[in-house]
Amino acid sequence: MDVDSIFHRTYPRLFRYLHRLTGSPDTADDLAQESFVRLVSRPPPDADVQPWLFRVATNLFLDGARAAGRHRRLLASAPLDPPAPPLPDEAVEHAERVRRVRAALERIPERDRAILLMRAEGFRYEEIAHAVDVAPSSIGPLLARAVRRFVTVYSRPEGGNDDASE
Amino acid sequence: MTTHPSEGELQALLDGEVTYVDQEALLRHLRSCDGCRGELEELRRAFDQAIAALVVLDRPAPVREAHRRLVRRRSRGTWGAALRRAAVLLFLASTAVSAALPGSPLREWLATNGWENRPEGEEARRTVGAPTVLQPVPATAPSPTAVSVRPADGRMRVVLVRPSPGLRVRVLVADQERVRVSAEGGSSSPRFRTSADRIEVVDGDPGEVRVTVPRGILHFVLEAGGRRYVSKEGDRLHLSGTGPDRSGPELVFKVQP
Numbered sequence: 001m002d003v004d005s006i007f008h009r010t011y012p013r014l015f016r017y018l019h020r021l022t023g024s025p026d027t028a029d030d031l032a033q034e035s036f037v038r039l040v041s042r043p044p045p046d047a048d049v050q051p052w053l054f055r056v057a058t059n060l061f062l063d064g065a066r067a068a069g070r071h072r073r074l075l076a077s078a079p080l081d082p083p084a085p086p087l088p089d090e091a092v093e094h095a096e097r098v099r100r101v102r103a104a105l106e107r108i109p110e111r112d113r114a115i116l117l118m119r120a121e122g123f124r125y126e127e128i129a130h131a132v133d134v135a136p137s138s139i140g141p142l143l144a145r146a147v148r149r150f151v152t153v154y155s156r157p158e159g160g161n162d163d164a165s166e
Numbered sequence: 167m168t169t170h171p172s173e174g175e176l177q178a179l180l181d182g183e184v185t186y187v188d189q190e191a192l193l194r195h196l197r198s199c200d201g202c203r204g205e206l207e208e209l210r211r212a213f214d215q216a217i218a219a220l221v222v223l224d225r226p227a228p229v230r231e232a233h234r235r236l237v238r239r240r241s242r243g244t245w246g247a248a249l250r251r252a253a254v255l256l257f258l259a260s261t262a263v264s265a266a267l268p269g270s271p272l273r274e275w276l277a278t279n280g281w282e283n284r285p286e287g288e289e290a291r292r293t294v295g296a297p298t299v300l301q302p303v304p305a306t307a308p309s310p311t312a313v314s315v316r317p318a319d320g321r322m323r324v325v326l327v328r329p330s331p332g333l334r335v336r337v338l339v340a341d342q343e344r345v346r347v348s349a350e351g352g353s354s355s356p357r358f359r360t361s362a363d364r365i366e367v368v369d370g371d372p373g374e375v376r377v378t379v380p381r382g383i384l385h386f387v388l389e390a391g392g393r394r395y396v397s398k399e400g401d402r403l404h405l406s407g408t409g410p411d412r413s414g415p416e417l418v419f420k421v422q423p
Contacts, residue, residue: 003240007236011227012227015228015229019225029232036236138174139183144176145173154219
């Protein structure tokens with residue numbers, strides 16, 4: 001198994017997925033590193049490597065999210081930034097879009113968030129189901145629900161009620 | 167199809183995840199049902215909107231740096247594992263010999279103290295295979311002001327929880343096997359919580375928190391108040407978030423408010 005080749009092919013995509021999932025580039029890198037370490041130390045015998053890596057990474061994320069609330073804060077929330085000088089308008093708009101997307105993602109339960117983001121990476125239902133440990137027939141309904149919830153929160157007008165019904 | 171398809175079935179149809187037979191049945195129904203066609207279109211728009219929105223989160227992946235770290239871990243893992251195995255075998259063999267010899271100090275100590283009476287409050291034992299669940303360090307009288315933990319798989323995260331503003335932190339690399347965290351001076355000692363790959367320093371108002379990091383540790387970070395300050399690269403520590411980035415074998419900084 002050519003780990004270096006697999007790494008260069010898969011790491012960018014895995015990092016993107018984990019960064020979207022966790023909101024933290026450091027945590028995304030940690031989880032991606034850990035997934036590759038496990039690939040090196042315990043390679044899957046027959047599995048397709050990319051879905052396997054995403055499965056390991058997703059399980060690491062979900063295990064962390066299921067631990068005490070303190071762990072969830074570090075693994076699932078956006079990093080705190082130090083106070084910054086005033087930004088130009090374009091940067092302010094970008095920051096606001098990022099905030100809205102993160103807020104929409106965080107309204108989705110972690111497992112359903114992983115389903116949505118793996119689908120965004122192009123994985124098939126069977127691969128997604130294997131990663132999050134649900135039946136493949138459940139992916140369609142869970143994905144549809146996650147998409148609706150995301151769009152409802154993301155599209156909410158400024159100053160909308162966080163408890164708005166969907 | 168005499169009943170309307172569920173939202174999940176429509177989503178699966180959009181994603182090409184239905185069998186040929188089911189697809190034919192769904193399409194037949196959609197040809198004659200405006201409501202379901204509308205719902206399908208709504209699902210398609212929502213999915214496209216979500217995918218387009220996610221792109222704003224993306225940033226370049228640190229591929230080169232990550233690959234270098236992985237290569238380092240792999241090479242250390244090979245030699246390190248062999249050396250560790252040899253060291254453990256040698257230690258066990260010498261301990262067994264020492265304990266067996268009549269009149270040996272070790273034998274006498276074991277007989278006097280017993281394994282269950284070892285001192286508490288200073289160390290957290292690593293439990294192989296256990297989940298990373300933080301355990302409070304048992305308090306002796308007075309409260310412990312230092313803990314040391316052997317890193318699990320060469321990784322350790324030290325987290326200062328609710329640090330007092332302006333808390334002074336000293337981090338240094340040393341030739342030792344354990345990560346040691348101590349709280350010195352100040353008006354009140356913090357509490358410690360530890361697991362195999364994490365040490366938390368909670369509350370308190372120490373004058374300085376001192377962290378000693380093994381030179382051979384593979385992955386180390388120090389966070390305070392939800393912000394990462396220190397990471398380890400090779401033999402050097404790297405500090406960020408308190409002005410210009412710095413690096414070296416020893417760093418001193420104050421936690422930002």
